[in-house]
Amino acid sequence: MTQTPLYKRFSASLDVLLANEVAPDETFAVTHTATRGLTVALSGGVDSMVLLHLCHHYVQIHPHLALHAIYVDHGLSPNSLQWQTFCQAQCDALAVAFTPVSVKVLAQNRQSLEAQARTARYEALDKRADQGHALVLGQHGDDQVETFLLRLKRGSGLKGLGAMHAHSTLPSGRVCLRPLLSSERADIEAFAQTFGIAHIEDESNLSDRFDRNFLRNQVLPLLKSRFSGFIPSVMRTVELLQGQQALLDEITQADLAQCRSELSLSISRLAQFAPLRQQNLVRAWLAELGVQMPSQKQLDQILSQALNARADAQMTVSLSGGQVRRFRDQLHWVIEQPPRQAQCDVGLKKVALDDNTTLSVIEGQGVRHPTADEQVSVRFNCLNEKVKPPGRSGRNTLKHWLKDYDVPTWERSRVPLIYYNDELVQVVGFFVNEAYASSQGLSWKLEDARNTKNR
The missing domain is CATH 3.40.50.620 (HUPs)
Known part of the structure; x- marks a missing residue:
């Protein structure tokens, strides 16, 4: 044998x-x-x-x-x-x-x-x-x-x-x-x-x-x-195609290295490439993120909206499992997530939210401790709330400050907000209310159990 x-x-x-x-x-x-x-x-x-x-x-x-x-x-x-x-x-x-x-x-x-x-x-x-x-x-x-x-x-x-x-x-x-x-x-x-x-x-x-x-x-x-030898002929063709794909993958990875920034894709750098290379770049970027490949129509929509729309346009192209969205000069892949609950009491203990994240308390620089008659709660999506971060001039809406901190539009409603009674004291992961700031206080940290990413 x-x-x-x-x-x-x-x-x-x-x-x-x-x-x-x-x-x-x-x-x-x-x-x-x-x-x-x-x-x-x-x-x-x-x-x-x-x-x-x-x-x-x-x-x-x-x-x-x-x-x-x-x-x-x-x-x-x-x-x-x-x-x-x-x-x-x-x-x-x-x-x-x-x-x-x-x-x-x-x-x-x-x-x-x-x-x-x-x-x-x-x-x-x-x-x-x-x-x-x-x-x-x-x-x-x-x-x-x-x-x-x-x-x-x-x-x-x-x-x-x-x-x-x-x-x-x-x-x-x-x-x-x-x-x-x-x-x-x-x-x-x-x-x-x-x-x-x-x-x-x-x-x-x-x-x-x-x-x-x-x-x-x-x-x-x-x-x-x-056709004599039909099977071996097609087998050779497939091998040649695999070789061409391997070469194309090398070129695409080199292009991607110029455009990728962590998990996002630079639109201005993407625009420097020819249309076919732009398509390969977007496919490669989505493939690295584990996203099901878009159809040609969806790919055309992504590139058209990314490259031709106004810089401040709200771009959304829905694919299986999420959306391709734009914030400033970056394309982002946004996974579909359920909305967070509007409000819940947290006190000073570790609290699990409803999306595999937890809020925990750290002693040290942050906000002053709550008084006995102040109820501690977490809220979301209060974007019209006015607040003043330390060192900034004047009070402004939370929407204004989150934009200033480069928080993408779709993430703003998911940022945990810590309240003492009805006063916003901390925007978790970003800043505290200057009126409540304390070097000998406490702060809240957001932990993601899926990737251990902390804020």
Whole structure:
């Protein structure tokens, strides 16, 4: 088996991936240095069964690597338990650790059953794979071509047409390896037949109501019969596209370094670039923040409002999970948050607010201690309240002072305001009322439990 062309390609690919000789980014590099084993995503189909046998031989040659197989039951087929039993028996015969996992695929709007099942499968595999294991997946060259055609049909750009990478990471940081991407389905099926590798047939693969099955069963056979070497040709195209995307990513990161300021994006610097580079910059900025990519229409709205509107215009472009907003020369990503409660008593104790933040009291410079008949409370959104910060001339509205302190418009209503009875004494994180200032008093601090950011 180890002398076959398929195993040699598989082994060479896995050697490179595990040795981290082609790491696409720092995350990949850091994660791979600690790889202690391989976890195979096992469905029982011919691809995953051949993958299991290839990995089994690989770890015999590399005994420092452990091997584990996970079967995910999506609950979509009446035969799923039978397939689980089959996978268990095959793993037992090879003395490979086996874990079955059941997941529920819930119907969601605007997401296909295929996409839902895939999401549930990856989450389950990531959760149950051993610590330090790379997740090994059985996608091959024909799968790559199918993915390319599906994304071509959707009108994807360069990144989407790059399809699947031989190495990638899940949101958790778990490494995913696809060492069969350079092999065709026909080679895998021939390998299984030569070595008598048993496998199951998923009846859903015969249904052309799924787009991928339609391509696999109807379209690709025609293309392969008409055009000799069609699959390898498209595979080469995908590799070229991935290389072009990697080059574009380098250029975009260099551009982004000129425009980014912590979590925001400089509009004046963005305006210095050509339109296509502006689009790449905004996409890269949002991607770093974990935002779902905007449509082309939404991207055009962001750039139009950012670059063409008045400097003091109130810009808002809604995306999934939040909004792109403008304050002065910066674009900000604002996550959707519920409004804070209007008022609550806090006294002199630590108080949890309703958005994962807490208010705590610190002794020292701040405001004087409250008297016995002064009730201490926290309020929000009292922007017309007049107050005078220390060292400033004259009283003015809180709205005026927050603008002066460069607080973005959408954050002003969320700034905690400490009151003694009906007198504003501290604007938490910014200043105290000069009339209540004391070097031997106390102050309130806002703590965010999500990122431990303090004010």
